[in-house]
Amino acid sequence: MKKLFTFVAFAVVLMSGQAFAQLKVGYTNADVILSQLPEAKTIEAELKAYNAQLSKELETKQAEFEKKYKEYAEGVQKGTFTPVIREAKEKELQSLQQNLQEFQQKAQADSQKKQQDLLAPVFDKIQKAIDDIAKAENFDFIFSTDVAGGAPILLFAKEEHNITNKVITKLGGTPIPTDKK
Template identity: 35%
Template sequence: MNYRFLFAWVLMACMYTGVKANPSQEDGQSQVAPPSLKIGYVDVGYIFGQLPEAIKNGEELQTFQEQLKNQIQLKANELERKFSDYQKQVDTFTEAQQKQKQAELNALHQSFRTLEQQMPVDIEKKYQAVIEPIHQKIKQVIHKIAKEQGYAFVLAKDTPGGPIVFFAQPAFDLSELVLEQLKAMAPKEMEPPVVGPKVQTPAQSSTRSAKTVKKK
């Protein structure tokens, strides 16, 4: 089933503000128009670009990725350098020395391969630690708003598979409301301690003046 088409169809159907009552009467009573569904959508990418916590954690994840890449590059450079040195000096080595150098190169190459294979695993763990909790907070806030304000559907504007909402009136956009509540949930940072000389109080000033002895 094409869920993207289904969601788009539901969105367009739910934008209709109501259904007019049928003028024909049945059993002496006019048909009652069914209530319209209340629907909204959220731009998660926009929220991540505006939420300080998400920006900070996103930068932390990016820094972590760069550190892993640098470690792998350093290991690759070391392997290349040692292999080049081995090729230049191989004719001067005894058979035992050649076997020892080859074992060292194999161990270094295995270490390099291990780093390469472990990198995606480490990045996924870091993502789960710093990004996934924000996704969960966004979901919690969306559920809270939907429940309090009676929304039947809240759709994601964009997904990894592509856009779900191709068009909607701005009045259906709940992104700013979600962002506002997320910012209110963020813990306030502690003010840094004051650095520098303490301000002298009037009492201290007068005490020092009293102790001052005038020279005749």
């Protein structure tokens, strides 16, 4: 909300001065640009393979826990465990469950880091293309239509100021129809 207020205040200040008439403003959407680039499919496939590997390992750990728990439950039901063995089995199950939860948390963090690592160079390319277009076409500001904190950053802009397709074209992607941005 603070970003939105800052943006609105900035826009009001710009509009209130005569300098606004001399400014050239544009906007774009980095997520739309990314979706149109060839490397997006490669990144998606790599993330899918990485996450599948993590899921397989998680399933293996889950199956091991379930097997041990079943053995424990059967032993308790039949009364075959001495108190010492029962306590050892319970500690083992608690340890396995804790390891499983830790693995899930680490896998989720690793997946997010992998995604960030794969996307960072692409977003750097997108930013460079935006900078190049802004300089070449003498834009003073380029805003984003991406959503930040659940609310759009750019609340209104004329389509003529949208440079999304220019960035996509510059990066070798396939421009999208104007009404889908």
